[in-house]
């Protein structure tokens with residue numbers, strides 16, 4: 001479709017100066033059962049309500065409305081190089097499967113507004129479950145399949161799901177990971193008990209079913225092969241889902257999203273940013289456990305009428321189970337992918353492979369590669385840009401925002417990317433750089449400040465923290481002195497042309513291989529070890545993963561800190577503990593034992609100084625000699 005010729009600057013200005021007119025126009029990109037009465041309600045800041053009075057359904061927009069034009073076209077392509085399977089569902093077939101899943105959920109007692117927790121590997125059934133929830137108005141809470149019982153239990157407790165959808169297991173690098181025991185343990189740990197558990201059996205691991213509670217998807221599906229389930233008419237402001245994310249405290253936050261604002265935001269981003277056109281194929285290598293998976297594996301591409309690829313497996317293994325560093329490019333060729341979305345960490349993995357692999361397949365369908373989730377370093381950007389010969393579009397956003405805050409809207413007006421910058425402010429976002437201590441706006445180029453967003457936040461942005469408005473307000477909107485603005489907790493600078501550069505987090509969040517983790521959660525897990533008195537976890541720069549977690553622990557019996565054999569044994573025990581509580585993604589790369597940790601006079605851990613020492617940088621001003629000696633100890637332990 002051809003775009004009206006206009007500059008991005010005009011497009012952006014229109015979104016900021018006439019937001020109601022701008023977003024009313026974007027709202028035309030989706031199907032409404034009844035039209036919205038009011039575009040933006042900002043009467044009770046910072047709680048923006050979008051498209052009040054409008055009625056719609058996300059599943060209808062993702063599936064039903066495409067049936068007339070593209071029933072036979074591919075909608076979901078589920079590829080697993082772990083099990084060597086490829087399943088392709090047309091819009092019609094996906095629509096049928098989602099109705100079956102919806103009928104099963106209803107039969108198991110789920111009604112509109114109930115929570116359904118989804119703890120699944122990257123298989124088609126996970127997509128059925130998400131879309132089925134949307135269809136009947138249940139709120140889905142997808143928990144990343146790489147998380148272990150402790151993380152899962154705290155999410156079950158907070159979400160209070162009526163039902164949990166899971167599977168016998170996942171697989172990584174050919175090794176089956178049994179999910180069911182992890183799930184059973186999480187339910188045991190949780191004070192909330194789900195009424196029912198629905199399980200997909202892939203034949204990867206044996207399952208002990210709890211009578212009366214556990215049900216097999218395959219069996220119930222048979223009973224509902226032809227049960228039609230209509231789309232529930234949802235208010236625009238009704239909750240579509242919650243997704244948990246790490247923050248400054250150990251307790252994960254349920255990021256809550258609406259229905260209408262989200263549908264409009266995704267449809268608009270598919271058009272203006274990703275240039276995804278109906279009938280084409282979109283390939284995001286993310287996981288449904290993350291926000292990218294929600295927005296750009298499931299809802300965004302389907303709303304746009306595209307086929308979407310769901311991929312389970314490593315980027316370096318083929319469908320035959322043999323090493324194959326070109327598997328993603330093979331899929332691009334086979335399914336004529338036009339837009340691809342991945343993370344810098346995945347590209348760094350591919351970079352270790354033979355560069356000839358990039359030339360092995362016909363990639364002429366591909367128009368752009370989008371990368372997000374962590375800073376894109378220049379060597380990685382250059383390598384992939386030269387290899388693919390298509391624009392590499394960095395985009396910066398958060399679980400909270402649901403869609404890009406900074407990037408290039410090349411379908412509005414093509415712009416040259418700048419190495420090291422994710423781009424410029426997207427339409428609808430009033431992005432400001434504020435001074436951390438004074439809250440003063442930094443308007444000169446190249447000043448470093450906290451990246452903030454002035455309200456009202458655009459459609460698609462989180463509504464609040466699930467069941468905790470006070471936490472939403474306090475965490476995000478009251479952290480900059482004297483101003484009610486949303487803080488991203490990222491440092492940034494902006495050049496004279498409006499291109500932003502992101503310089504890392506201002507809080508305790510770290511980014512390991514594109515996974516957002518709270519160091520506090522890891523500290524809490526380690527502190528639970530009976531021999532640990534105190535612990536500090538920091539994120540340390542890593543060539544491949546961006547960052548890795550490093551833990552420094554003080555033991556109750558200080559004499560053990562110098563005992564190499566005891567330390568090694570304890571390190572193993574602690575890593576196992578983190579694996580069990582949070583999952584292997586959160587496991588520290590190393591655990592080192594010290595007799596004291598550096599702290600401020602008020603007792604706050606000097607995490608940034610520890611991080612600096614780990615990265616071989618100058619830790620900066622030290623207030624006491626004690627800090628210097630404790631940091632010296634850390635330096636020595638790192639060398640050992």
Ligand code: PRX
Pocket residue numbers: 245291292371372373374375376394395396397398399400422488489490502504505511514515516
């Ligand atoms: O620190 C920023 C970093 O990842 C955080 C958000 O992570 P998450 O909630 O998992 O959402 C990821 C959605 C893509 C941000 O606060 N981050 C994300 N994208 C970029 C980035 N840092 C630098 N450049 C990016 N493109």
